[in-house]
Amino acid sequence: MSGLPSLGxxxxxxxxxxxxxxxxxTIIRMRSLMAAVLLTxxxxxLSASWMLLLxxxxxxxxxxxxxxxxxxxxxxxxxxxxxxxxxPPVRGALRPLLLVLVTxxxxxxxxxxxxxxxxxxxxxxxxxSPSYVDRVAAETEIPNVVTAVLASYRGYDTLGETxxxxxAGIGVLLLLRGRSRRTPTGRGPEES
Amino acid sequence: MTRLTILRVFxxxxxxxxxxxxxxxxxxxxxxxGGGFQAGVIFAAGIILYSLVFGLDAGRRFFPPxxxxxxxxxxxxxxxxxxxAGLLVGGSYLDFPxxxxxxxxHGQHWGVFSVELGxxxxxxxxxxxxxxxxxxRKASE
Numbered sequence: 001m002s003g004l005p006s007l008g009x010x011x012x013x014x015x016x017x018x019x020x021x022x023x024x025x026t027i028i029r030m031r032s033l034m035a036a037v038l039l040t041x042x043x044x045x046l047s048a049s050w051m052l053l054l055x056x057x058x059x060x061x062x063x064x065x066x067x068x069x070x071x072x073x074x075x076x077x078x079x080x081x082x083x084x085x086x087x088p089p090v091r092g093a094l095r096p097l098l099l100v101l102v103t104x105x106x107x108x109x110x111x112x113x114x115x116x117x118x119x120x121x122x123x124x125x126x127x128x129s130p131s132y133v134d135r136v137a138a139e140t141e142i143p144n145v146v147t148a149v150l151a152s153y154r155g156y157d158t159l160g161e162t163x164x165x166x167x168a169g170i171g172v173l174l175l176l177r178g179r180s181r182r183t184p185t186g187r188g189p190e191e192s
Numbered sequence: 193m194t195r196l197t198i199l200r201v202f203x204x205x206x207x208x209x210x211x212x213x214x215x216x217x218x219x220x221x222x223x224x225x226g227g228g229f230q231a232g233v234i235f236a237a238g239i240i241l242y243s244l245v246f247g248l249d250a251g252r253r254f255f256p257p258x259x260x261x262x263x264x265x266x267x268x269x270x271x272x273x274x275x276x277a278g279l280l281v282g283g284s285y286l287d288f289p290x291x292x293x294x295x296x297x298h299g300q301h302w303g304v305f306s307v308e309l310g311x312x313x314x315x316x317x318x319x320x321x322x323x324x325x326x327x328x329r330k331a332s333e
Contacts, residue, residue, distance in 0.1 A: 062229065151304040172321075
């Protein structure tokens with residue numbers, strides 16, 4: 001629950017962020033989709049390490065399991081259905097670059113209003129976290145405040161999120177199963 | 193299915209620990225990092241590893257898609273049912289302290305555990321189902 005990372009942490013934070021940027025740029029320049037998918041997995045692991053340094057183990061956990069684990073496998077499964085190479089771009093990069101620069105400038109302009117990183121007077125430090133941190137121990141006796149907030153105080157939201165996951169799964173199943181049922185070919189050869 | 197011995201042996205050794213770790217994260221969500229969502233994802237990752245190394249049919253025998261689909265719906269029902277339990281004992285929807293009026297913290301613990309169980313069931317089943325759907329599509333081509 002510290003604010004700014006200590007000097008010792010900075011030696012890890014800066015290389016981590018540099019590696020994140022390098023990975024992102026490599027993914028953009030990559031033509032091989034297979035390598036790009038694997039690099040997004042590495043990107044997720046690096047993000048997870050960084051989130052861990054920011055004292056957010058729950059988020060880091062999720063990022064490592066979902067971002068680096070499951071979504072990489074699902075993207076590879078998708079690649080085995082499509083192709084492994086990206087088509088070379090037909091148009092010039094000028095218009096997308098302009099769009100990205102304008103969007104990026106708008107985002108940077110938005111951050112000017114934000115409080116400084118680790119500022120003790122920032123709204124995130126004052127509201128609502130101290131009230132929850134204080135209340136959780138007395139009201140629920142659950143040591144992990146994140147779980148208490150997600151499952152108890154924000155139970156409705158989590159019910160909605162679980163329903164969203166369920167609905168999304170049903171949607172994917174309906175889309176992917178649609179054709180194979182019309183053309184039953186039985187069990188195909190096993191994957192190599 | 194892969195014929196590489198190292199992969200097969202490694203996967204076989206890893207799998208019990210992956211599944212056990214998923215159960216640990218599920219049960220200890222209120223004590224340490226993690227919870228139902230993370231546990232479900234880890235469980236699904238274990239089954240996917242098994243399917244990748246030992247073949248889709250082996251994975252489907254271990255966790256039949258019909259069972260997975262039923263469990264995905266059951267997870268939502270467990271979550272929503274925990275909410276209804278609060279109503280039945282005279283509280284409001286998802287009111288965990290009402291489950292144990294003498295000791296509200298116990299009610300919180302039961303409620304959170306049950307809700308996390310529902311999340312874990314749904315997430316593990318949905319993730320596995322999606323992978324099976326992708327892999328089956330590949331196998332049928």
